Amino acid sequence: MTNTTSMFRAPILALVFATPLLLGAACTTQRVTQPLEPAVPGGEYVIGPGDVLQIRVWENDELSVAVPVRPDGKVSVPLLDDVDAAGKTALELKDTLTEGFKTYVRSPDVTVIVTQINSKRVSVVGQVARPTSIALQGDMRVVDVIALVGGFTPFADRSDIRVLRPSGTTMAEHRFDYDAYLKGKNPQDNILLAPGDTIVVAE
Numbered sequence: 001m002t003n004t005t006s007m008f009r010a011p012i013l014a015l016v017f018a019t020p021l022l023l024g025a026a027c028t029t030q031r032v033t034q035p036l037e038p039a040v041p042g043g044e045y046v047i048g049p050g051d052v053l054q055i056r057v058w059e060n061d062e063l064s065v066a067v068p069v070r071p072d073g074k075v076s077v078p079l080l081d082d083v084d085a086a087g088k089t090a091l092e093l094k095d096t097l098t099e100g101f102k103t104y105v106r107s108p109d110v111t112v113i114v115t116q117i118n119s120k121r122v123s124v125v126g127q128v129a130r131p132t133s134i135a136l137q138g139d140m141r142v143v144d145v146i147a148l149v150g151g152f153t154p155f156a157d158r159s160d161i162r163v164l165r166p167s168g169t170t171m172a173e174h175r176f177d178y179d180a181y182l183k184g185k186n187p188q189d190n191i192l193l194a195p196g197d198t199i200v201v202a203e
Contacts, residue, residue, distance in 0.1 A: 044089040045138075048119025049073055053085065053093075057101060058109035066115065079104050090114055122193050124149045126201035127156035141190045142176050145199060152178075155203045162200045163191065 047053070049071050057063040067075045073086030080100045085093050090112040101108035120136040122145060129150025142163060152158055158178040165172045176189045193199075 044091065045114060045117070047085050047088055047090065047093065047114060049086055050118035051085075051114055052116035052118070053090075054111075054113040054115045055097065056111045056113075057097075057105065058111075060105060060108070063101065063105070069119070086119075120195040122195070122197045122199065124199045124201070127153040127203055128201050129153065136193060136195060140193050142193065142199060143178070143181065143190050145193060146178070146201075152201060156201050157203055158201075160202065162202075163193070164198045164200060165194060166196055 047069060049069050051069045052066065053069065053075060054066050055064060055075075055077060063078045065076075065078065067077070069075055069085050073084060074082040075085045077083050077097065077100075080097070083093075083096060083100065088096070094110050094112045097112065098108050098110045101110065117135045117137060121133050122136060122140075123133045124145060125131050128146065129152070132149055134145065134148055142161065146152070146161075159180070161176040161178055163174040163176065165174075174189075174191060176191070177186065180186055181190055
């Protein structure tokens with residue numbers, strides 16, 4: 001009797017101990033959805049890789065260039081070679097360039113303008129006229145981006161739009177009812193978007 005009980009007990013114990021390990025493995029690969037915290041309104045624009053800059057040095061046309069910010073965050077500037085640009089505002093980069101040019105130019109007057117914003121992007125997928133990725137131009141909200149992609153298709157579920165935002169190893173989610181918003185309900189749901197957001201419009 002004892003031997004028979006032991007024969008059944010061993011597989012059961014093995015299953016009991018194995019179950020938490022299997023569940024743990026599943027949790028590591030499962031996408032976890034959590035509430036999305038609204039983006040904070042931006043101040044001065046921060047330059048990023050892919051942006052295009054117009055750098056001008058007054059009365060020094062040979063030093064004035066239009067340059068893209070490389071993937072390593074640097075720009076190539078006459079006399080100064082590679083200069084860190086990513087992570088700086090246009091004003092901060094101006095100060096950096098001014099200090100650098102002082103070695104070669106007396107009282108350099110430098111201007112930095114971001115002519116193309118390519119580093120801060122959001123994607124729109126699903127039932128919209130033109131599913132695409134677009135550059136964030138300043139502080140933009142859900143309704144702004146939907147308008148830029150041409151609005152909805154006739155099959156769109158306008159009452160259940162989702163904004164997905166990567167948050168570490170999880171995916172934060174925000175739901176937006178477009179029709180309710182047009183009726184003046186829940187205006188706070190038309191949230192500010194952040195770089196990397198994806199707007200999903202399902203059927």
